Amino acid sequence: MWKKGEIILAFYINSKKIRPEFKRMVLRKKIIPWLFLLPILLLHLFVTIGPSISSIYYSLTDWSGLGTAKFIGIGNFQQLWFNDKSFISAFSHNSIWLFYCIITFVMALLVASLLAPLKKGGIAIRTVLFIPFVLSSVVTASIWRNLLNPDRGIGAQLAKIGIYGLDKAFLGITKTSLFTVFFIDNWHWWVFIMVLLLTAMQNIPKELYEAARVDGVNRWQEFRYVTLPGIRPTLFFLILMTGIWTFQTFDYIWILTYGGPAGSSEVLGTLVLKNAFIRLEAGYAAAIGLTMSLFSGILVSIFVYLKKKGLEI
Amino acid sequence: MKKLLLWIVVLMLVATFSLVGCKTAPEAVEAEEVAEEVEEEAAVVEETPVVEEEKAKIVIWGDTVDGDTALTGWEEDIIPQFLEQNKNIEIEYTQQPNVHETTRTALLGGAGPDIVISYGPSFASELAKGGYLYPLDDFVKEYGWDNVFAPWSLTSYIVEGSLYALPDEIETLVLYYNKTLFDEKGWKPPTTIDELLVLCKDIAEEGIIPFAHCNAEWRPANEWFVGEFLNHAGGTQVVYEALIGQGSWTDPSLVYSMEILNEIVQKGWFTGGLDRYYTTTFDEQLAMFGDGKAAMNIEGTWSICDYPNYFGEEAGNSNDWDWVPMPSVTGEAIFDVGIGSVWGINKNTEYPEATAKFIDYFYSSEVQGRLLSGVMGKAPAPVELEEKDLKGVDPRYAEILLSLSKAFEANNYGYTTWTFLGPKSNLYLVEEIEKVWAGDITVEQYLEGMQEIFSEELEAGEGLPIPVR
Numbered sequence: 001m002w003k004k005g006e007i008i009l010a011f012y013i014n015s016k017k018i019r020p021e022f023k024r025m026v027l028r029k030k031i032i033p034w035l036f037l038l039p040i041l042l043l044h045l046f047v048t049i050g051p052s053i054s055s056i057y058y059s060l061t062d063w064s065g066l067g068t069a070k071f072i073g074i075g076n077f078q079q080l081w082f083n084d085k086s087f088i089s090a091f092s093h094n095s096i097w098l099f100y101c102i103i104t105f106v107m108a109l110l111v112a113s114l115l116a117p118l119k120k121g122g123i124a125i126r127t128v129l130f131i132p133f134v135l136s137s138v139v140t141a142s143i144w145r146n147l148l149n150p151d152r153g154i155g156a157q158l159a160k161i162g163i164y165g166l167d168k169a170f171l172g173i174t175k176t177s178l179f180t181v182f183f184i185d186n187w188h189w190w191v192f193i194m195v196l197l198l199t200a201m202q203n204i205p206k207e208l209y210e211a212a213r214v215d216g217v218n219r220w221q222e223f224r225y226v227t228l229p230g231i232r233p234t235l236f237f238l239i240l241m242t243g244i245w246t247f248q249t250f251d252y253i254w255i256l257t258y259g260g261p262a263g264s265s266e267v268l269g270t271l272v273l274k275n276a277f278i279r280l281e282a283g284y285a286a287a288i289g290l291t292m293s294l295f296s297g298i299l300v301s302i303f304v305y306l307k308k309k310g311l312e313i
Numbered sequence: 314m315k316k317l318l319l320w321i322v323v324l325m326l327v328a329t330f331s332l333v334g335c336k337t338a339p340e341a342v343e344a345e346e347v348a349e350e351v352e353e354e355a356a357v358v359e360e361t362p363v364v365e366e367e368k369a370k371i372v373i374w375g376d377t378v379d380g381d382t383a384l385t386g387w388e389e390d391i392i393p394q395f396l397e398q399n400k401n402i403e404i405e406y407t408q409q410p411n412v413h414e415t416t417r418t419a420l421l422g423g424a425g426p427d428i429v430i431s432y433g434p435s436f437a438s439e440l441a442k443g444g445y446l447y448p449l450d451d452f453v454k455e456y457g458w459d460n461v462f463a464p465w466s467l468t469s470y471i472v473e474g475s476l477y478a479l480p481d482e483i484e485t486l487v488l489y490y491n492k493t494l495f496d497e498k499g500w501k502p503p504t505t506i507d508e509l510l511v512l513c514k515d516i517a518e519e520g521i522i523p524f525a526h527c528n529a530e531w532r533p534a535n536e537w538f539v540g541e542f543l544n545h546a547g548g549t550q551v552v553y554e555a556l557i558g559q560g561s562w563t564d565p566s567l568v569y570s571m572e573i574l575n576e577i578v579q580k581g582w583f584t585g586g587l588d589r590y591y592t593t594t595f596d597e598q599l600a601m602f603g604d605g606k607a608a609m610n611i612e613g614t615w616s617i618c619d620y621p622n623y624f625g626e627e628a629g630n631s632n633d634w635d636w637v638p639m640p641s642v643t644g645e646a647i648f649d650v651g652i653g654s655v656w657g658i659n660k661n662t663e664y665p666e667a668t669a670k671f672i673d674y675f676y677s678s679e680v681q682g683r684l685l686s687g688v689m690g691k692a693p694a695p696v697e698l699e700e701k702d703l704k705g706v707d708p709r710y711a712e713i714l715l716s717l718s719k720a721f722e723a724n725n726y727g728y729t730t731w732t733f734l735g736p737k738s739n740l741y742l743v744e745e746i747e748k749v750w751a752g753d754i755t756v757e758q759y760l761e762g763m764q765e766i767f768s769e770e771l772e773a774g775e776g777l778p779i780p781v782r
Contacts, residue, residue, distance in 0.1 A: 011713075021556030066421070067443025150589070155753075174751050243772045258532035261591045262747035277414065280439055 058286040065282035076287035087288065089263055090271045093178055097267070100182045105239070107186075108194035113223055115194075116201040128200070129191045130245075137188070141255040144184045145171070174264035177257050181265055185252045193238055197231055201285040236313035241304045244296045268292050282303035315658045332746050349554055367666035370403045371410040374426040376412040391684065395674050402667050414592040420445045420659065427668045432584075434469040434478070434777050435736045441477035447658035448475040448669060450505040451667040461676060465721065466695040466775040469732070470655065479676065482653030482692040484729065486613045487539055488639050489620075493632040494605045502637040506546050513582050514646040516608045520627070523582040523603030525607030527593035537576060538583075541611055544585045544649050545641040546570035548705035552728055555764075556779045558771050562764040563757065571749065578750050587750055604630055611639060613622070613651065617710050618690045636709060638716070648713075648720040651729035653692060678702050724782065733777060735770040738763065 003168050039134040059076055076161050111129070115122055132140065147153045148170055155166035179185035217225065228235070250269030253259060259266035259274070268288060277284035307313055364686035375383060387406045396404065409415045413432050419425035420440065428445060431437045440446050453459055453476060459467065462479070470478040488509075490502055498519065503509040514521040544552050547570035554560025555567070577583065583590045584607070593601075599616075601607040603623030610616070624632050638646040641763065656675075658668050674680060679692040682702025693714070703711040720726050730739050741763060749755045754762075770776050 049453055064439050064443070064444065066417070066439045143593075145592075148592075169586075169588035169592040172588035206484075257591075260532060260744070261587070262751035262753060263744065264751075274740060278740050280435070281737075 003312050030168050031209050032232060039080050055286045055289060057291045062281075063283035063286075064280040065276060066280075072283075076139060077291075080284070080291065086263065086266065086271060087268075087291075090259075090266045090268045094247050094249065095268050096178060097182055098243060100179065100186070101242050101246060104186050104190045104193055104242070105235075108197050109280040112194045112198040112201055113227060115198055116227075125261055126195065130195065132188050133191050135188065137251040140184065140188050142189070145256065147179065171256055173259060174262050177261060178265040181256050183255065185249070188252075192244070196234060196238060200231040200234035201227055203302065232312055236303070238301060241300055243299045247292045247295050251309050322463075335362045365736065368401055368403045369664035370405065371424040371428065371582045371664060371668050371671055373404065373406045373428045373429065374412050374416060375406065375408045377408045377410045379408060386684070386691075391675070391680065394680075396672060398674075399667075399670065402664075402671070404539070404671065405408055407730055408782050413583055419621070422519040423661055425659050425661070427659050427662040427664065428672065429478075429659050430481075431478070431655050431657070432653075433731055434480075434652065434655060435471060435734075435739075435775075437478040437657055438472055438777065440657065441472040441475075446477040447660050447662060447665050448477060449479070449658065449669070450475050452673075453585050455474065456669070456673045456674070458676070459694050463695040463718075463721065465650070468778045468780040469652075471778055478657040479672065479694070480654075481656055483695040483714075483717070484613045484615060484651035484653050484692060485713065486611060486639060486651075486729070487636045487648070487649045487713060489602075489610045489612060489616070489634055489636050491602060491605050491608055491632055492635040503637075503640045504637070504646075505640050506642050509640045510573070510577075513577065513580075517580070517582060521605070522585050522607040523609060524577075525584045525598045525602035525610045526612075527590055527595065527598040529592050529594050531595075533731070533743045535746050536739065537613065538611060539571070539742055540649060540728070540730040541639050542570045542574040542731075543567055545639050545647055546573050548642065549725075549727040550567065553779065553782050555767070556728060556733055557778075558768070558776075562767060563760045568760060571759065574746075575756060577750055583694060590610075595619075600628075603632060603635075605632055610623045612715055614692060614710065615653070617707060634709075636713065639723050643723055646720060647725050647727050648717045649727035649729045650721065652695070652718070673756070694698075728779075733779060734767070735775045735777060737770050737775070738767045741766045 022226075058069055058074055060071060061069035061071045062075070115125060118125070135143075148155070149169045150156060151170045153167075155168060156163075159167040170176040170177075204227065208230070209222060212222050212226050248269060249267050250273070253265055253267050253270050254273070257265045259270040268291075272285045273287045275281045275288060303313065373387075384406075392404045392406060396402065406450075412430065413436070416425055416429055416431070417440075420429065425445075429440065430767055431440065436683065437446070443607065445447050458479070466480045466483075467476060470476055470480065478745075488502070494500075500512060500515065501508075503512050516523045526538065527535070547564070547567040551560055551564050551566050555562050555564065578587060578590075581587075584593050584601070598607075598610075598618055600623055602610050603620070620634055622628060624634050626632065638648060647659065656672060658665055659670070662668055676694055678696055678698055679702065681696055682698060682704075684691045685693045685698075686705035698714065700711075700715075703714065707715075717726075730742055734742065744752070745759050745762060749756055749759045767776075
């Protein structure tokens with residue numbers, strides 16, 4: 001019978017023999033992958049995590065962006081959530097923008113479902129449709145600023161042939177400015193959603209469609225009972241990302257309307273910039289940024305909760 | 314099999330590098346020979362040591378928006394002429410995109426150019442309070458800058474008793490008009506606000522747009538019109554008292570001034586309507602003005618350099634422009650004073666004396682005159698300029714600058730908002746006026762909000778020093 005000490009000694013001696021192999025295995029499977037990831041993780045730490053943590057600190061201070069920051073606790077958040085009308089207005093515009101994104105998804109789903117079964121010419125059509133996406137926002141904004149010119153643009157040309165009502169300066173009217181900017185932004189990026197949905201549709205097994213046709217379904221029923229369930233994970237993911245991106249809307253607003261006229265297209269992104277760099281209230285801007293992250297976090301939490309509840313998303 | 318393939322790949326790589334080494338061998342030999350020659354020369358140099366004074370290096374950042382004309386002006390005129398007199402100084406001038414934000418980021422990191430150019434006194438004030446700018450008091454005494462600059466112009470750059478920055482690019486706003494159109498129609502340029510309103514009505518009845526104004530490409534353009542009407546229809550003394558906290562932005566004369574502006578806007582006298590005001594570009598605006606589709610333009614002296622592109626044969630018309638002071642309630646000629654940019658010295662500069670020397674050269678009347686008339690068409694700093702310094706300048710522009718100088722001496726000046734208001738007040742003034750124009754708030758509510766924000770800034774010590782009137 002082995003005594004305890006002999007067992008430990010035997011294990012040690014034996015482990016000395018198996019240790020090198022064990023060590024190599026641990027090194028290969030556990031440590032080396034992290035070493036490969038380390039450079040990008042360090043970069044991420046310095047460029048993203050570090051500033052994010054400092055942003056949390058600065059949101060609790062009265063800071064102009066220069067010099068020392070004075071700690072004021074939750075003063076910025078109190079002002080922001082309870083007293084700042086421009087914040088409420090900007091948040092409502094972001095929410096309206098999210099609602100407008102229904103148009104993006106309807107367009108993307110429709111075109112993707114039309115393109116999915118296409119064998120000839122599908123790639124060419126996709127390529128042409130993708131052109132707006134590769135243009136920069138400055139170029140796209142410039143193009144549409146001219147196209148929407150009430151004297152020389154599309155509306156003016158239509159008016160010449162008797163179609164009236166579109167020769168207006170939509171970007172300069174408070175009631176239409178936000179939707180007009182959304183329209184231009186949507187022109188730019190709807191095809192991105194479409195391409196992802198198209199890829200998801202093309203991964204649906206063809207047998208399901210064949211089986212459905214055998215059962216005598218029409219095109220709409222095919223879309224509803226085969227296509228939609230088949231692309232559900234991609235669709236929900238894109239809805240989640242769209243929700244998050246909506247709160248980050250900035251570039252087209254800034255280029256085309258600066259948040260105007262009369263604040264009618266102000267969004268949280270432009271509010272952050274104005275507070276940080278024009279009003280020189282960087283601490284307050286950090287509080288707005290953190291609030292935007294909170295909204296995104298809520299969306300992600302809803303997504304995770306639904307997934308845990310068993311919803312296939 | 315996999316191991317064999319791996320060895321083949323390794324051997325191929327080794328062979329490839331070897332061949333590269335062979336190919337560069339003659340170059341390597343040549344490099345060795347050159348290196349030997351350099352070593353011999355260095356040895357000769359070492360035998361005869363020469364004491365070389367270290368050159369002071371000044372780094373200056375301009376903005377890419379200034380364009381190639383400015384870059385050429387710096388590289389071929391300003392810098393070489395200075396270096397001829399100062400052989401122990403080296404200057405590096407580059408243009409950065411969005412230079413103010415680039416400079417701010419660099420300063421926060423302890424770096425940045427030696428000369429810090431910022432776009433306004435409020436930003437310069439924040440830099441000074443944050444400890445990023447070098448105090449200039451000693452240099453003021455050494456170079457006599459208090460005698461070089463217009464007395465009023467240095468006040469806004471004093472922080473806690475020390476001067477930290479110097480103003481550049483003096484600006485004012487006037488009423489430009491299409492002279493050819495006015496002559497054709499027999500219109501007389503207005504001197505009072507009442508005359509202006511009557512004239513606008515006459516112009517509109519002719520189917521011509523009274524004002525070519527827009528803010529599509531520069532939203533803060535609102536501050537031009539708000540500032541002009543506050544000062545000229547409300548009164549410069551009232552504005553002054555509001556600025557120093559002894560008066561109120563809700564003064565009835567200032568309410569009147571904003572109501573006049575609102576009336577003009579509601580009648581569509583700005584570019585034919587608010588929607589057009591918000592969507593017309595500068596190019597379209599000036600084309601409208603040059604072609605005679607619009608009769609007048611309230612804008613700053615910075616716009617004069619664009620007018621040759623829109624008036625005259627080159628622009629495809631036979632029109633000409635002229636100017637009058639922006640009308641006032643009494644008819645007196647008033648000029649609102651503005652500063653376009655501000656210069657300071659980086660607190661971490663290694664060569665503050667050399668930098669100050671360059672600044673003194675840059676702000677001399679001779680250089681300012683050269684910059685204005687030929688080199689870059691750049692607006693001068695608020696320094697004393699003589700008529701000889703204005704040689705080559707459009708006589709209309711020269712007349713504006715001389716009139717501005719005289720107006721200041723006679724106390725007939727007003728306050729541009731971007732020069733004399735703190736950042737929060739100025740942003741409020743620019744943005745909220747659109748809500749007045751949209752009918753969302755009244756003029757009284759607008760000015761009450763202005764008073765509230767201005768008072769907060771003043772109490773927090775974020776207001777700017779105002780020259781004593």
